Amino acid sequence: MPCEACTNFFSGDFLCVNVPNGGTLQYGVQFQSISPGPELGQTSVFYKVCNCNVVPQTGISYVVFELCTGGITPIRVVVAGEEGTITNGEAIFGVPNFKVEYFGDVDAAECVTFQLIYDEVFGIESLQPGLFGVKIGGGPTSSDTTGSIDGLLVPCVVPVNCLKQVTAEVCPQATVSLEPIVSSRTPLVSCLDGPIIGECTAVPGFTPLPNTGVCTFTVSQVICVTVPLDFSVNVNATSSGGACGPVVPGHECPPIPT
Numbered sequence: 001m002p003c004e005a006c007t008n009f010f011s012g013d014f015l016c017v018n019v020p021n022g023g024t025l026q027y028g029v030q031f032q033s034i035s036p037g038p039e040l041g042q043t044s045v046f047y048k049v050c051n052c053n054v055v056p057q058t059g060i061s062y063v064v065f066e067l068c069t070g071g072i073t074p075i076r077v078v079v080a081g082e083e084g085t086i087t088n089g090e091a092i093f094g095v096p097n098f099k100v101e102y103f104g105d106v107d108a109a110e111c112v113t114f115q116l117i118y119d120e121v122f123g124i125e126s127l128q129p130g131l132f133g134v135k136i137g138g139g140p141t142s143s144d145t146t147g148s149i150d151g152l153l154v155p156c157v158v159p160v161n162c163l164k165q166v167t168a169e170v171c172p173q174a175t176v177s178l179e180p181i182v183s184s185r186t187p188l189v190s191c192l193d194g195p196i197i198g199e200c201t202a203v204p205g206f207t208p209l210p211n212t213g214v215c216t217f218t219v220s221q222v223i224c225v226t227v228p229l230d231f232s233v234n235v236n237a238t239s240s241g242g243a244c245g246p247v248v249p250g251h252e253c254p255p256i257p258t
Helices: 004-008
Strands: 016-022 024-036 042-051 060-066 076-077 084-086 095-104 110-118 127-135 146-155
Touching: 004 024, 016 076, 042 060, 042 095, 076 095, 095 110
Parallel strands: none
Antiparallel strands: 016 024, 024 042, 042 110, 060 095, 060 127, 076 110, 084 095, 127 146
């Protein structure tokens, strides 16, 4: 259940840990999203980690993630735009885990984004309940400096089976219409000389138009318009049958004749 002090740092569901240290120190973590990694075939998993304390010198110095069944260790981690270091986990947690450290402390009342980069392709359905741990200054096994959260979603690999790519040329087209629009803004009004006692026809140097009560005139302006267009394509692959080859004993497919 979310800690009270962390509610100002998160929206939606998040996990929180209370670490007693002469009071309640609170840390929160929230799964953000999964997206393709920096390179083809990679996956990025984003977490938001907040130090909900306002007490100075209670920074988070490293973060520990449990490896769920079938899970793998990320190959890179980027913390608040800086490269972090991935090391072996700690036995104190009692489960397989990996540690992210050497990214600088997460200071009191500060939030950072952890980008875990995996050299695999998997989707959001691969997230499984796991364990999240934090540590502040002090001894590595001291009860007042280390805490953990049960239930954090940590990534497990989803097999992508036989992944192949096909390439096709597509030419999207669209009809673009431009409708000229002119709208009036607030007029700028200033006085020219002093007021004249009398009608407008008596003002020296001023030639009035016919007195209809309304001044009508036409103003034109040539404008340059740049229209950004985003061309893309939707892909829909539908199974349309197939063929079965010979059945052989064992677990290896026979070679395809050349």
